[in-house]
Amino acid sequence: MLIQPDAVEFLISRGNGMEFCKKFIKELDTKPLIVSVDFLKRFVKEEKVEEKIKPIERKVAPVVKIDEDGFEILRDITGNSTCEGRLEDFVLLFKDRFEKLSKMLRKRQEMRNAVPIKKVWRSDDEIATIGLVKDVRNAKNGLIVEIEDEEDMISVYVSREIDSAIVNDEVIGVVGKRKGDLLIAKSIVRPELPVEKEKKLTNEEKYIAFISDLHVGSKSFLEDKWEKFIKWINGKSGSERQRKVAEKIEYLIICGDDVEGVGIYPGQEKDLDIEDIYKQYEELADKLSQIPERIKIILQPGNHDAVRPALPQPAFEKELREFFTSSNIEFIGNPCYMKINGITILAYHGQSIQDFASCVPGMNQNEPTKIMKEMLRRRHLAPIYGGISSLAPERKDYLIIDYIPDIFVTGHVHVTAVDSYRGVLMINASAWQSQTDYQRMMNFMPDPGKAVVVNLKNFMPSIVAF
Ligand SMILES: [Fe+2]
Structure with a gap:
Protein backbone atom coordinates (compact mmCIF):
# COMPACT_ATOMS: atom_id res chain seq x y z
CA MET A 1 0.00 0.00 0.00
CA LEU A 2 1.09 3.57 -0.66
CA ILE A 3 0.24 6.27 1.84
CA GLN A 4 -0.19 9.87 0.72
CA PRO A 5 1.84 12.48 2.66
CA ASP A 6 -1.40 14.13 3.89
CA ALA A 7 -2.57 10.80 5.27
CA VAL A 8 0.74 10.33 7.09
CA GLU A 9 0.35 13.79 8.61
CA PHE A 10 -3.20 12.96 9.63
CA LEU A 11 -2.00 9.85 11.42
CA ILE A 12 0.84 11.74 13.09
CA SER A 13 -1.65 14.35 14.26
CA ARG A 14 -3.62 11.62 16.00
CA GLY A 15 -0.52 10.47 17.88
CA ASN A 16 -1.55 6.83 17.63
CA GLY A 17 -1.04 6.19 13.93
CA MET A 18 0.44 2.73 14.36
CA GLU A 19 -2.40 1.40 16.48
CA PHE A 20 -4.88 2.99 14.15
CA CYS A 21 -3.37 1.24 11.15
CA LYS A 22 -3.15 -2.08 12.93
CA LYS A 23 -6.74 -1.95 14.04
CA PHE A 24 -8.44 -0.84 10.87
CA ILE A 25 -6.31 -1.14 7.76
CA LYS A 26 -4.69 -4.49 8.51
CA GLU A 27 -8.04 -6.13 9.11
CA LEU A 28 -9.63 -4.98 5.88
CA ASP A 29 -10.46 -7.68 3.38
CA THR A 30 -9.80 -5.42 0.43
CA LYS A 31 -6.86 -3.14 1.03
CA PRO A 32 -6.72 0.12 -0.90
CA LEU A 33 -3.78 0.73 -3.23
CA ILE A 34 -3.38 4.29 -2.01
CA VAL A 35 -4.37 5.41 1.49
CA SER A 36 -5.73 8.96 1.46
CA VAL A 37 -6.88 11.25 4.27
CA ASP A 38 -10.50 10.74 3.25
CA PHE A 39 -10.07 6.99 3.49
CA LEU A 40 -8.68 7.29 7.03
CA LYS A 41 -11.35 9.72 8.16
CA ARG A 42 -14.03 7.11 7.45
CA PHE A 43 -12.75 5.15 10.43
CA VAL A 44 -12.21 7.97 12.88
CA LYS A 45 -15.68 7.89 14.41
CA GLU A 46 -15.44 4.17 15.09
CA GLU A 47 -12.09 4.43 16.74
CA LYS A 48 -12.00 4.25 20.53
CA VAL A 49 -8.40 3.31 21.16
CA GLU A 50 -6.35 6.21 22.46
CA GLU A 51 -3.27 4.23 23.37
CA LYS A 52 -0.03 6.16 22.98
CA ILE A 53 3.04 4.85 21.24
CA LYS A 54 5.70 3.86 23.73
CA PRO A 55 8.70 6.20 23.69
CA ILE A 56 11.73 4.80 21.91
CA GLU A 57 14.88 4.04 23.77
CA ARG A 58 17.33 6.83 23.08
CA LYS A 59 21.04 6.39 22.70
CA VAL A 60 23.66 9.03 23.20
CA ALA A 61 25.22 9.94 19.83
CA PRO A 62 28.45 7.97 19.55
CA VAL A 63 31.70 9.82 19.00
CA VAL A 64 33.66 7.94 16.37
CA LYS A 65 37.29 8.90 16.56
CA ILE A 66 38.69 8.79 13.06
CA ASP A 67 42.34 9.73 13.41
CA GLU A 68 44.88 11.15 15.78
CA ASP A 69 45.24 14.55 14.09
CA GLY A 70 42.28 15.94 15.95
CA PHE A 71 39.57 14.84 13.51
CA GLU A 72 36.42 13.19 14.84
CA ILE A 73 32.97 12.48 13.46
CA LEU A 74 30.41 13.34 16.10
CA ARG A 75 27.25 12.38 14.29
CA ASP A 76 26.47 10.98 10.86
CA ILE A 77 23.73 8.76 9.46
CA THR A 78 26.28 6.55 7.67
CA GLY A 79 25.94 3.02 9.02
CA ASN A 80 23.22 4.09 11.47
CA SER A 81 20.15 4.19 9.23
CA THR A 82 17.06 2.45 10.56
CA CYS A 83 14.92 3.57 7.63
CA GLU A 84 12.58 0.95 6.22
CA GLY A 85 10.06 3.47 4.90
CA ARG A 86 7.38 2.32 7.34
CA LEU A 87 4.58 4.57 8.49
CA GLU A 88 5.39 4.11 12.17
CA ASP A 89 8.94 5.32 11.51
CA PHE A 90 7.54 8.67 10.32
CA VAL A 91 5.52 8.81 13.53
CA LEU A 92 8.67 8.14 15.55
CA LEU A 93 10.66 10.72 13.55
CA PHE A 94 8.18 13.49 14.33
CA LYS A 95 7.83 12.31 17.92
CA ASP A 96 11.62 12.49 18.33
CA ARG A 97 11.67 15.96 16.75
CA PHE A 98 8.90 17.21 19.04
CA GLU A 99 10.48 15.78 22.18
CA LYS A 100 13.99 17.10 21.49
CA LEU A 101 12.96 20.56 20.35
CA SER A 102 10.39 21.04 23.09
CA LYS A 103 13.08 20.11 25.62
CA MET A 104 15.27 22.86 24.14
CA LEU A 105 12.36 25.30 24.22
CA ARG A 106 11.71 24.57 27.89
CA LYS A 107 15.15 25.97 28.67
CA ARG A 108 13.98 29.38 27.45
CA ARG A 190 12.15 29.58 19.09
CA PRO A 191 14.68 27.14 20.56
CA GLU A 192 17.43 29.62 19.48
CA LEU A 193 21.15 29.57 20.13
CA PRO A 194 22.58 30.60 23.47
CA VAL A 195 24.82 33.64 23.58
CA GLU A 196 28.21 33.30 21.96
CA LYS A 197 30.45 30.63 23.43
CA GLU A 198 34.20 30.80 23.64
CA LYS A 199 36.11 29.17 20.81
CA LYS A 200 39.03 26.81 21.12
CA LEU A 201 41.67 28.52 19.00
CA THR A 202 44.88 26.88 17.85
CA ASN A 203 48.32 28.25 18.78
CA GLU A 204 49.61 28.05 15.23
CA GLU A 205 48.15 29.39 12.03
CA LYS A 206 46.33 26.56 10.24
CA TYR A 207 43.44 26.61 7.84
CA ILE A 208 40.35 24.75 6.74
CA ALA A 209 39.23 25.41 3.16
CA PHE A 210 35.59 25.07 2.10
CA ILE A 211 34.29 24.48 -1.42
CA SER A 212 31.13 22.85 -2.77
CA ASP A 213 29.11 21.86 -5.82
CA LEU A 214 31.88 20.79 -8.17
CA HIS A 215 29.39 19.19 -10.60
CA VAL A 216 32.15 17.23 -12.33
CA GLY A 217 30.77 15.78 -15.56
CA SER A 218 28.72 18.88 -16.40
CA LYS A 219 29.45 20.85 -19.56
CA SER A 220 29.34 23.92 -17.30
CA PHE A 221 32.11 22.66 -14.97
CA LEU A 222 34.60 25.53 -14.68
CA GLU A 223 37.78 23.72 -15.69
CA ASP A 224 39.89 26.90 -15.95
CA LYS A 225 38.93 28.07 -12.44
CA TRP A 226 39.54 24.58 -11.07
CA GLU A 227 43.04 24.53 -12.60
CA LYS A 228 43.81 27.89 -10.97
CA PHE A 229 42.54 26.54 -7.64
CA ILE A 230 44.78 23.47 -7.97
CA LYS A 231 47.79 25.66 -8.73
CA TRP A 232 47.08 27.80 -5.68
CA ILE A 233 46.46 24.95 -3.27
CA ASN A 234 49.76 23.45 -4.41
CA GLY A 235 51.47 26.73 -3.53
CA LYS A 236 52.24 27.55 -7.16
CA SER A 237 50.23 30.74 -7.66
CA GLY A 238 48.78 33.76 -5.87
CA SER A 239 50.32 36.52 -3.79
CA GLU A 240 52.96 35.71 -1.18
CA ARG A 241 50.32 35.83 1.54
CA GLN A 242 47.93 33.58 -0.44
CA ARG A 243 50.74 31.07 -1.01
CA LYS A 244 51.47 31.00 2.73
CA VAL A 245 47.80 30.35 3.45
CA ALA A 246 47.75 27.50 0.92
CA GLU A 247 50.77 25.89 2.59
CA LYS A 248 48.95 25.85 5.91
CA ILE A 249 45.67 24.31 4.74
CA GLU A 250 45.14 21.06 6.61
CA TYR A 251 41.55 20.23 5.65
CA LEU A 252 39.41 20.72 2.54
CA ILE A 253 35.68 20.27 3.10
CA ILE A 254 33.58 19.68 -0.03
CA CYS A 255 29.89 20.14 0.69
CA GLY A 256 28.18 17.94 -1.91
CA ASP A 257 27.10 17.83 -5.55
CA ASP A 258 30.59 16.50 -6.14
CA VAL A 259 29.54 15.25 -9.57
CA GLU A 260 26.75 16.39 -11.90
CA GLY A 261 24.95 13.04 -11.69
CA VAL A 262 22.43 11.72 -14.20
CA GLY A 263 18.64 12.05 -14.34
CA ILE A 264 18.57 14.74 -11.67
CA TYR A 265 16.34 17.20 -13.54
CA PRO A 266 14.38 17.08 -16.82
CA GLY A 267 16.56 17.49 -19.90
CA GLN A 268 19.84 17.14 -17.96
CA GLU A 269 21.31 14.92 -20.72
CA LYS A 270 22.05 17.93 -22.91
CA ASP A 271 24.09 19.53 -20.09
CA LEU A 272 26.32 16.48 -19.57
CA ASP A 273 29.92 16.32 -20.66
CA ILE A 274 30.32 12.84 -19.10
CA GLU A 275 27.17 10.72 -19.41
CA ASP A 276 28.26 7.74 -17.30
CA ILE A 277 27.87 8.30 -13.56
CA TYR A 278 30.86 6.06 -12.74
CA LYS A 279 33.04 7.93 -15.21
CA GLN A 280 31.99 11.17 -13.48
CA TYR A 281 33.29 9.78 -10.17
CA GLU A 282 36.45 8.55 -11.90
CA GLU A 283 37.01 12.09 -13.17
CA LEU A 284 36.26 13.56 -9.72
CA ALA A 285 38.79 11.18 -8.16
CA ASP A 286 41.37 12.28 -10.72
CA LYS A 287 40.69 15.94 -9.95
CA LEU A 288 40.98 15.40 -6.20
CA SER A 289 44.23 13.48 -6.65
CA GLN A 290 45.77 16.83 -7.69
CA ILE A 291 45.30 18.14 -4.15
CA PRO A 292 48.39 17.71 -1.94
CA GLU A 293 48.25 14.45 0.02
CA ARG A 294 48.92 16.26 3.33
CA ILE A 295 45.46 17.92 3.08
CA LYS A 296 42.63 15.78 4.40
CA ILE A 297 39.69 15.95 1.99
CA ILE A 298 36.26 15.60 3.57
CA LEU A 299 33.74 14.64 0.91
CA GLN A 300 30.00 14.98 1.47
CA PRO A 301 27.21 13.98 -0.93
CA GLY A 302 24.50 16.33 -2.23
CA ASN A 303 21.31 15.92 -4.23
CA HIS A 304 23.27 15.33 -7.48
CA ASP A 305 25.35 12.48 -6.04
CA ALA A 306 24.74 8.74 -6.31
CA VAL A 307 23.31 8.15 -2.83
CA ARG A 308 19.68 8.13 -1.67
CA PRO A 309 18.16 11.56 -2.30
CA ALA A 310 16.22 11.78 0.99
CA LEU A 311 17.78 13.49 3.99
CA PRO A 312 19.82 12.46 5.91
CA GLN A 313 22.04 11.09 3.13
CA PRO A 314 24.69 8.50 3.93
CA ALA A 315 28.28 8.74 2.71
CA PHE A 316 29.31 7.15 -0.61
CA GLU A 317 29.12 3.36 -0.75
CA LYS A 318 32.21 1.20 -1.21
CA GLU A 319 31.80 0.97 -4.99
CA LEU A 320 32.17 4.75 -5.30
CA ARG A 321 34.88 5.04 -2.65
CA GLU A 322 37.05 2.65 -4.63
CA PHE A 323 37.54 5.25 -7.36
CA PHE A 324 39.47 7.45 -4.95
CA THR A 325 43.10 6.45 -4.67
CA SER A 326 44.13 9.00 -2.05
CA SER A 327 44.20 7.56 1.46
CA ASN A 328 43.57 11.00 2.88
CA ILE A 329 39.86 11.26 1.99
CA GLU A 330 37.11 11.01 4.58
CA PHE A 331 33.64 10.19 3.25
CA ILE A 332 30.87 11.71 5.35
CA GLY A 333 27.08 11.81 5.25
CA ASN A 334 24.78 14.79 4.79
CA PRO A 335 24.44 16.37 7.29
CA CYS A 336 27.49 15.57 9.39
CA TYR A 337 28.81 16.91 12.67
CA MET A 338 32.56 16.72 12.99
CA LYS A 339 35.33 18.09 15.14
CA ILE A 340 38.61 19.41 13.82
CA ASN A 341 41.20 20.58 16.35
CA GLY A 342 38.45 21.12 18.92
CA ILE A 343 36.30 23.16 16.48
CA THR A 344 32.80 21.74 15.92
CA ILE A 345 31.67 21.88 12.30
CA LEU A 346 28.20 21.18 10.97
CA ALA A 347 28.41 20.42 7.25
CA TYR A 348 25.14 20.20 5.33
CA HIS A 349 24.64 20.30 1.57
CA GLY A 350 21.68 22.68 2.02
CA GLN A 351 18.74 21.22 0.05
CA SER A 352 16.18 22.87 2.36
CA ILE A 353 17.48 26.40 1.67
CA GLN A 354 15.05 26.35 -1.27
CA ASP A 355 12.16 25.23 0.97
CA PHE A 356 12.75 28.13 3.35
CA ALA A 357 13.03 30.54 0.41
CA SER A 358 9.67 29.44 -0.95
CA CYS A 359 7.83 29.41 2.42
CA VAL A 360 9.20 32.40 4.33
CA PRO A 361 8.38 35.93 3.15
CA GLY A 362 11.52 37.97 2.55
CA MET A 363 13.81 34.94 2.23
CA ASN A 364 15.78 34.39 -0.96
CA GLN A 365 17.89 31.37 -1.87
CA ASN A 366 20.56 33.72 -3.21
CA GLU A 367 21.05 35.02 0.34
CA PRO A 368 21.65 31.65 1.99
CA THR A 369 23.21 32.88 5.25
CA LYS A 370 19.91 34.61 6.16
CA ILE A 371 18.21 31.23 5.80
CA MET A 372 21.01 29.43 7.67
CA LYS A 373 20.37 31.82 10.56
CA GLU A 374 16.70 30.80 10.52
CA MET A 375 17.78 27.13 10.66
CA LEU A 376 19.98 27.87 13.69
CA ARG A 377 17.15 29.75 15.45
CA ARG A 378 14.84 26.79 14.87
CA ARG A 379 17.64 24.35 15.73
CA HIS A 380 16.59 22.36 12.67
CA LEU A 381 18.10 22.03 9.18
CA ALA A 382 14.99 21.03 7.25
CA PRO A 383 11.73 21.21 9.20
CA ILE A 384 9.35 21.40 6.24
CA TYR A 385 7.99 17.97 5.29
CA GLY A 386 6.67 17.53 1.76
CA GLY A 387 8.71 20.37 0.24
CA ILE A 388 11.57 20.27 -2.28
CA SER A 389 13.90 18.35 0.04
CA SER A 390 12.55 14.91 0.88
CA LEU A 391 13.01 13.43 4.35
CA ALA A 392 13.70 9.78 5.10
CA PRO A 393 11.68 8.24 7.96
CA GLU A 394 14.59 7.60 10.32
CA ARG A 395 13.46 6.89 13.87
CA LYS A 396 15.71 9.64 15.13
CA ASP A 397 15.73 13.15 13.67
CA TYR A 398 19.26 13.65 12.35
CA LEU A 399 18.39 17.13 11.13
CA ILE A 400 18.06 18.63 14.59
CA ILE A 401 20.85 21.06 15.47
CA ASP A 402 21.42 19.81 18.99
CA TYR A 403 25.14 20.49 19.20
CA ILE A 404 26.02 24.12 18.66
CA PRO A 405 28.57 24.32 15.86
CA ASP A 406 31.43 26.78 15.67
CA ILE A 407 31.20 26.61 11.88
CA PHE A 408 28.02 25.86 9.93
CA VAL A 409 28.70 25.25 6.24
CA THR A 410 26.32 24.63 3.34
CA GLY A 411 26.42 24.70 -0.47
CA HIS A 412 23.64 23.80 -2.92
CA VAL A 413 22.65 27.31 -4.06
CA HIS A 414 26.03 28.01 -5.73
CA VAL A 415 26.54 31.31 -3.92
CA THR A 416 29.61 32.35 -1.91
CA ALA A 417 28.55 33.88 1.40
CA VAL A 418 30.04 34.32 4.87
CA ASP A 419 28.28 35.70 7.94
CA SER A 420 27.94 34.94 11.62
CA TYR A 421 25.11 34.50 14.08
CA ARG A 422 25.66 34.38 17.84
CA GLY A 423 29.23 33.29 17.36
CA VAL A 424 28.49 30.62 14.74
CA LEU A 425 30.45 31.26 11.56
CA MET A 426 28.10 30.57 8.64
CA ILE A 427 29.56 29.75 5.24
CA ASN A 428 27.84 28.99 1.97
CA ALA A 429 30.66 27.48 -0.03
CA SER A 430 31.14 28.36 -3.68
CA ALA A 431 30.31 26.18 -6.70
CA TRP A 432 32.57 25.24 -9.63
CA GLN A 433 29.90 25.34 -12.30
CA SER A 434 28.60 28.29 -14.33
CA GLN A 435 24.86 28.93 -14.57
CA THR A 436 22.96 26.26 -16.53
CA ASP A 437 19.62 26.93 -18.28
CA TYR A 438 17.89 24.90 -15.59
CA GLN A 439 19.50 26.99 -12.85
CA ARG A 440 18.46 30.16 -14.65
CA MET A 441 14.90 28.86 -14.61
CA MET A 442 15.24 28.02 -10.88
CA ASN A 443 16.60 31.53 -10.17
CA PHE A 444 20.06 30.30 -9.12
CA MET A 445 22.51 33.21 -9.34
CA PRO A 446 25.90 31.50 -9.02
CA ASP A 447 29.03 33.11 -7.64
CA PRO A 448 31.43 30.31 -8.59
CA GLY A 449 35.14 29.57 -8.46
CA LYS A 450 35.98 30.69 -4.93
CA ALA A 451 37.34 29.03 -1.81
CA VAL A 452 36.49 30.16 1.71
CA VAL A 453 39.36 29.60 4.12
CA VAL A 454 39.18 29.88 7.91
CA ASN A 455 42.24 30.44 10.07
CA LEU A 456 41.88 28.30 13.21
CA LYS A 457 44.28 30.56 15.09
CA ASN A 458 41.94 33.57 15.09
CA PHE A 459 38.79 32.15 13.46
CA MET A 460 38.97 34.72 10.65
CA PRO A 461 37.41 33.72 7.32
CA SER A 462 38.67 34.93 3.96
CA ILE A 463 37.69 34.30 0.36
CA VAL A 464 40.16 33.38 -2.38
CA ALA A 465 38.76 33.98 -5.88
CA PHE A 466 39.98 32.14 -9.00
FE1 LIG B 1 24.70 22.00 -6.84
Missing part, protein backbone atom coordinates in the same frame (compact mmCIF):
# COMPACT_ATOMS: atom_id res chain seq x y z
CA GLN A 109 12.87 31.70 30.23
CA GLU A 110 9.46 32.32 28.59
CA MET A 111 8.76 28.58 28.29
CA ARG A 112 9.71 27.43 31.80
CA ASN A 113 6.05 27.08 32.80
CA ALA A 114 4.80 25.86 29.42
CA VAL A 115 1.74 23.61 29.68
CA PRO A 116 0.41 20.93 27.32
CA ILE A 117 -2.10 22.20 24.74
CA LYS A 118 -5.02 20.46 26.47
CA LYS A 119 -4.51 22.78 29.47
CA VAL A 120 -4.66 25.86 27.24
CA TRP A 121 -8.30 24.99 26.55
CA ARG A 122 -9.04 25.23 30.29
CA SER A 123 -7.25 28.53 30.91
CA ASP A 124 -8.40 32.13 30.55
CA ASP A 125 -5.05 33.61 31.61
CA GLU A 126 -1.89 34.32 29.71
CA ILE A 127 -0.25 30.97 29.17
CA ALA A 128 2.74 29.34 27.43
CA THR A 129 2.57 26.18 25.36
CA ILE A 130 4.66 24.25 22.85
CA GLY A 131 3.55 22.63 19.61
CA LEU A 132 4.63 21.24 16.27
CA VAL A 133 3.27 23.38 13.44
CA LYS A 134 0.76 21.37 11.49
CA ASP A 135 -0.55 24.07 9.18
CA VAL A 136 0.01 27.76 8.44
CA ARG A 137 -2.69 29.84 6.73
CA ASN A 138 -2.89 33.52 5.91
CA ALA A 139 -5.42 35.52 7.90
CA LYS A 140 -6.26 39.22 8.23
CA ASN A 141 -2.98 40.97 9.17
CA GLY A 142 -1.42 37.74 10.27
CA LEU A 143 -1.39 33.95 10.27
CA ILE A 144 -3.52 31.17 11.63
CA VAL A 145 -1.10 28.51 12.81
CA GLU A 146 -2.31 25.10 13.89
CA ILE A 147 -0.04 23.54 16.48
CA GLU A 148 -0.20 20.11 18.06
CA ASP A 149 1.49 18.14 20.78
CA GLU A 150 1.12 14.44 21.61
CA GLU A 151 -2.40 14.86 22.96
CA ASP A 152 -4.16 17.87 21.51
CA MET A 153 -4.09 20.70 19.04
CA ILE A 154 -5.12 24.35 18.85
CA SER A 155 -5.23 27.18 16.32
CA VAL A 156 -3.07 30.19 17.10
CA TYR A 157 -3.53 33.66 15.66
CA VAL A 158 -0.16 35.33 15.09
CA SER A 159 -0.20 38.93 13.89
CA ARG A 160 2.40 39.87 11.26
CA GLU A 161 4.21 42.21 13.68
CA ILE A 162 4.84 39.27 16.00
CA ASP A 163 6.06 36.71 13.43
CA SER A 164 5.48 36.09 9.74
CA ALA A 165 8.10 33.38 9.27
CA ILE A 166 6.45 30.32 10.79
CA VAL A 167 6.93 27.18 8.69
CA ASN A 168 5.22 23.80 8.67
CA ASP A 169 6.63 21.11 10.97
CA GLU A 170 8.84 23.38 13.05
CA VAL A 171 8.41 23.27 16.83
CA ILE A 172 7.50 26.61 18.39
CA GLY A 173 6.66 28.02 21.77
CA VAL A 174 3.65 30.31 22.03
CA VAL A 175 2.91 32.79 24.80
CA GLY A 176 -0.65 34.03 24.53
CA LYS A 177 -4.20 34.15 25.79
CA ARG A 178 -7.11 32.05 24.60
CA LYS A 179 -10.13 33.79 23.06
CA GLY A 180 -12.77 31.22 22.23
CA ASP A 181 -11.28 28.60 19.94
CA LEU A 182 -8.19 30.66 19.16
CA LEU A 183 -5.02 31.21 21.13
CA ILE A 184 -3.97 34.80 20.44
CA ALA A 185 -0.17 34.91 20.38
CA LYS A 186 1.66 37.60 22.31
CA SER A 187 5.02 36.18 21.32
CA ILE A 188 6.51 33.24 19.43
CA VAL A 189 9.53 31.57 21.01
